[in-house]
Amino acid sequence: MARILILGGGSGGLVVANKLARGLRGTDHEILLIDRSPYHYFMPSFPWVALGFKEPEQVRRPLKNLERKGVRVIQGEVQEIRIPEKRVRVNGEDLSYDLMVVSLGAEVKPDLMPGFEMAYHPWTIDGALRMREAIQRFQGGRIVIGVSGPYYRCPPAPYEIAGQLDFALRARRLREKSEIVLAHPHPQPLSAMGPAISGVISEILANKGVRFEGNFNAKAIDPQRRVLMGTDGREIPFDLLIMVPPHRPSSAGMCPGLLTPAGFPLVDPKTFRCMADPEVFAIGDMVNPAINLPAAGVVAHFQAEFVANQILAELKGAYIGESFTPVAMCIMDFGDDAVLPMCDFTRILDLAGPPSCGVLGRSKAIRLVKMMFESMWFATYLS
Amino acid sequence: MEEITLQDPKAQEALERALRLLIRMNETGTLTFLEDVTELLPDSLSYLMDPRLLKIGANLAYLLHVVELLEPTLITVMMSRLVEELNQELTPERMKELPRVGPVSLLKAMGDPDVQRGLGILLLFLRVLGRAFDRSSQELLGLMEQTEKTLAELRRQRAEMERQALSVQAS
Numbered sequence: 125m126a127r128i129l130i131l132g133g134g135s136g137g138l139v140v141a142n143k144l145a146r147g148l149r150g151t152d153h154e155i156l157l158i159d160r161s162p163y164h165y166f167m168p169s170f171p172w173v174a175l176g177f178k179e180p181e182q183v184r185r186p187l188k189n190l191e192r193k194g195v196r197v198i199q200g201e202v203q204e205i206r207i208p209e210k211r212v213r214v215n216g217e218d219l220s221y222d223l224m225v226v227s228l229g230a231e232v233k234p235d236l237m238p239g240f241e242m243a244y245h246p247w248t249i250d251g252a253l254r255m256r257e258a259i260q261r262f263q264g265g266r267i268v269i270g271v272s273g274p275y276y277r278c279p280p281a282p283y284e285i286a287g288q289l290d291f292a293l294r295a296r297r298l299r300e301k302s303e304i305v306l307a308h309p310h311p312q313p314l315s316a317m318g319p320a321i322s323g324v325i326s327e328i329l330a331n332k333g334v335r336f337e338g339n340f341n342a343k344a345i346d347p348q349r350r351v352l353m354g355t356d357g358r359e360i361p362f363d364l365l366i367m368v369p370p371h372r373p374s375s376a377g378m379c380p381g382l383l384t385p386a387g388f389p390l391v392d393p394k395t396f397r398c399m400a401d402p403e404v405f406a407i408g409d410m411v412n413p414a415i416n417l418p419a420a421g422v423v424a425h426f427q428a429e430f431v432a433n434q435i436l437a438e439l440k441g442a443y444i445g446e447s448f449t450p451v452a453m454c455i456m457d458f459g460d461d462a463v464l465p466m467c468d469f470t471r472i473l474d475l476a477g478p479p480s481c482g483v484l485g486r487s488k489a490i491r492l493v494k495m496m497f498e499s500m501w502f503a504t505y506l507s
Numbered sequence: 508m509e510e511i512t513l514q515d516p517k518a519q520e521a522l523e524r525a526l527r528l529l530i531r532m533n534e535t536g537t538l539t540f541l542e543d544v545t546e547l548l549p550d551s552l553s554y555l556m557d558p559r560l561l562k563i564g565a566n567l568a569y570l571l572h573v574v575e576l577l578e579p580t581l582i583t584v585m586m587s588r589l590v591e592e593l594n595q596e597l598t599p600e601r602m603k604e605l606p607r608v609g610p611v612s613l614l615k616a617m618g619d620p621d622v623q624r625g626l627g628i629l630l631l632f633l634r635v636l637g638r639a640f641d642r643s644s645q646e647l648l649g650l651m652e653q654t655e656k657t658l659a660e661l662r663r664q665r666a667e668m669e670r671q672a673l674s675v676q677a678s
Contacts, residue, residue, distance in 0.1 A: 142549060143549075146546075146549075318650075319646070319650070320565070320569070384668055384671075390668060390671070414668070416661055425552075425553075426553060426556065429550075429553050446550070446553045446554075449553060449556045449557070449558065450558075451556050451558050451561060453556070453561075466561045466564075466565060468558040468561065468562065470558060472661075475658055475661055475662050475665060476658075477654065477658070478650075478654045478657075478658075480558075480562065481565075482561075482562065482564075482565025482566065482568070482569065483565060483568060483569065483572075484561065484564050484565050484568050485568050486568075486572070500548075504548055504549045505549070
């Protein structure tokens with residue numbers, strides 16, 4: 125009998141738990157999932173919560189629902205991962221494991237940016253609710269959407285927020301009294317995804333009158349003067365600041381010495397097995413930027429399927445599950461317009477060329493696909 | 508919404524129909540098939556996310572977008588006149604004896620105002636084609652240069668990480 129620990133109940137952890145529960149049905153292997161929250165949140169909907177389109181209860185489900193499938197769920201804080209001893213400290217107690225999947229995601233660290241208390245953001249559910257209140261109070265002026273650094277969850281989100289704000293302000297007849305500025309480290313909107321996607325997003329922002337301030341690396345926020353300051357000396361005054369908070373990988377003190385200088389666990393980019401121990405897998409936002417994949421739930425999802433396949437093959441002796449598909453898709457909802465971009469990261473994973481990206485569709489009807497996907501996600505993995 | 512009880516005749520009728528349907532589905536095996544499909548549902552997404560299929564989808568979507576950019580009035584008027592003219596010119600009689608054009612008749616045809624207009628359109632199209640290809644090749648060369656720089660930096664970072672991992676494993 126093997127004990128498999130899954131650290132994190134986000135996209136990656138949830139998919140691994142489901143795949144293993146199905147694949148190991150009827151066996152005596154033990155599957156444990158640990159998360160600090162009692163809920164799994166569908167994070168792509170957080171901007172909808174901030175813009176009043178969804179309520180928090182609609183974008184979350186209890187992780188305890190996994191217990192019906194045979195997964196034990198422990199609510200607790202992962203304090204330490206001791207790979208050489210095959211132990212994890214949770215809520216002050218040690219848990220042993222035979223195989224482990226670490227999918228702890230990225231943590232938001234607002235304190236790392238001076239003056240961040242002036243800013244709002246939808247990168248957490250509480251943050252989304254505070255941002256909603258700030259938008260409700262807003263009566264016109266300049267809204268600045270800033271980005272604290274290149275590493276953050278869901279790279280297209282700031283663009284979506286800009287588009288959704290334009291739509292919301294038009295509905296409240298405040299758009300003519302307002303200006304929306306998007307300040308980003310990239311030279312062009314989503315330029316890392318190539319000209320096909322960048323061109324469409326630039327066109328949408330231009331149509332919506334959103335000013336794009338490129339190559340802007342934010343350094344700090346001056347609360348007294350209400351300005352966002354860039355490393356190159358540029359300053360952007362604001363009346364309302366929405367800011368992607370600084371993110372850091374949630375490595376939970378994992379295996380000192382086997383992290384990159386930026387704190388990402390070192391993994392084999394072909395198998396996602398840790399360099400420290402091949403019986404430990406690390407997936408999702410806590411590793412992906414270090415292997416040139418984006419910090420996005422969809423990538424964690426496909427990694428999770430592949431990792432579950434490897435675990436099932438190991439435990440059952442033979443198993444043909446999913447291979448890893450290095451693609452990402454994201455439904456970008458701009459309120460009255462929506463885009464479905466996709467990128468194939470096969471070449472960049474091998475460092476052989478840029479990602480191959482295109483647009484699968486552009487229509488406001490695509491918002492419906494996002495809503496249906498959210499519903500399917502909960503029904504499939506947490507019903 | 509009004510409260511519904513099992514004693515309600517409407518509820519009984521609906522339930523009876525649903526039960527009959529379920530029995531029929533069970534007898535025909537449809538219910539078993541649906542059970543299997545629900546097992547497949549969580550896997551379907553990853554099979555559909557084949558990069559080849561996605562690229563075909565993205566290219567088709569772009570071609571459809573080009574069609575979307577065309578103005579229906581313009582296209583309808585232009586295409587209908589083109590079809591009319593083709594129908595007038597390409598008659599069965601004409602097809603039996605297709606005109607043969609040599610250097611002399613080509614020069615003669617150049618005097619025809621319709622041929623002159625057609626040539627003008629072709630030349631205009633050639634000019635647009637040349638200009639567009641020139642711009643796109645410049646843009647692509649710039650992108651390739653930028654990509655090479657980025658990849659070189661990423662290769663350097665990965666080599667550094669691998670070196671670090673090896674030294675930790677050795678110790």
